[in-house]
Amino acid sequence: MAPEPSSNPNPLPPEDTLPPVLSPPPAATPASAGRNALVWLLGITLGLFFLDATISLVDDTVILCTGLHLLTLPRALVFLLTGFATSAVYILMAFLPMIPKRVFLPVTLFNPVSTLAAIPLLIYFYDRLQVVIWATSLVQWLAALWLLRLAKGSGGQKWTLFPADHLLPRGFRWGHLLGFAAVNLFALLPLLLVYSGVCLAFAVNYATAGFVRLRPSGITMQSRDYARADGKVIRLVPMTHIGDAAFYQLLTSSFPTNATILMEGVTDKHKLLTNTLSYKSTAKKFGLTEQHEEFRPPEVSLVRADVDVSDFGTNTLAFLNLIIRFNSTGGDADTLRQLLLFQPPPGFERDLFNDILHKRNEHLLSVIKQELSSSELLVVPWGAAHMPEISRALEKDGFHATAIEDRTAISFQSSRSAPTPKAVVPSEK
DSSP states (O other), X not given: OOXXXXXXXXXXXXXGGSOOOOOOOOOOOHHHHHHHHHHHHHHHHHHXXXXXXXXXXXXXXXXXXXXXXXXXXXXXXXXXXXXXXXXXXXXXXXXXXXXXXXXXXXXXXXXXXXXXXXXXXXXXXGGGHHHHHHHHHHHHHHHHHHHHHHXXXXXXXXXXSSOGGGSOSOOOOHHHHHHHHHHIIIIIHHHHHHHXXXXXXXXXXXXXXXXXXXXXXXXXXXXXXXXXXXXXXXXXXXXXXXXXXXXXXXXXXXXXXXXEEEEOOOBOTTOOOSSOOOOHHHHHHTTOEEHHHHOOOOGGGEEEOOOBGGGSOHHHHHHHHHHHHHHHTTSOXXXXXXXXXXXXXXXXXXXXXXXXXXXXXXXXXXXXXXXXXXXXXXXXXXXXXXXXXXXXXXXXXXXXXXXXXXXXXXXXXXXXXXXXXXXXXXXXX
């Protein structure tokens, strides 16, 4: 008997055998596009940070070994791009909590933090500056390798520096933004200001051998008496070109009447300087006065103990004329352009300091030796930068510090009343 025909001539196959229905891919949303752009920015920032570390390490190694600066231009360019990228990421971290801070806080803060951390080393080990810079580059390169590994993790494609799935599942929050801003404004910024002030105070004290001290209340100058076994006494009085009027007045009245005063002041007998150096505008801006306006020791005991500018080298004279012209014109554009385009010849810095500091110190020491034959007490009111070398020379000549006296040269307080000097105390030497 033949089977009855089915009422459904084309039966459907079971559901598990049906072909999948292909649907068009979802259109990219602004959110996903922004997320992809963020991932690219984070990856590029990591790459630039590693590239900056690598170029810096190679360049500093070559400089340390050979003294050649071969990668200055590409290094500066990469450093600039890295700075822009890390600054952008740091700002974005305030608005986007999805950026993992354990990776990108070290990336964005490494250069500023390492620079600040190196300041004390540069103050006390300036003669090893290149070693400090090389060590910083090495630390940055090792940190970059570690951060790349940390950012990469175990996921993501091989060619990606920062996988998209490593973004944190966090959206914008007002609390996060306000907290980020508060930490920067009320913690990091005050800490930066305090740290900078402390480093500056250490630098001033170290560079002047303690003759100048930067304190919260103002800038203090320390006078020192140096005595020798034969009874000769030399008083070193550090000076500043601008200061409180009371500082200069008090100094003038403090000098003993029987002292010979060896005055600072470079002469220009052959008119080699194109202008007269003046600090008037700077002094007026800060409510101070120039040294020559208030510091007037008695004329009868003055001895000029400085050199003439004709003793300076031609490069020093050219640079001094450029600086003086810039100061006298108030910083006009043409002089500023000349300063920016100034190309110092090899050894210029050494020659400059030899002219304006060491050569003048040698001349002063020769005048001191000459005047000691006829005077029991010499007073030397010279710029504070001269004092360390002069004091060391005196100590080699048998003098030793017997008393010190501190005076405030520039007060940071609003009221500029006459400062009261501290009592003369015996030196520890």
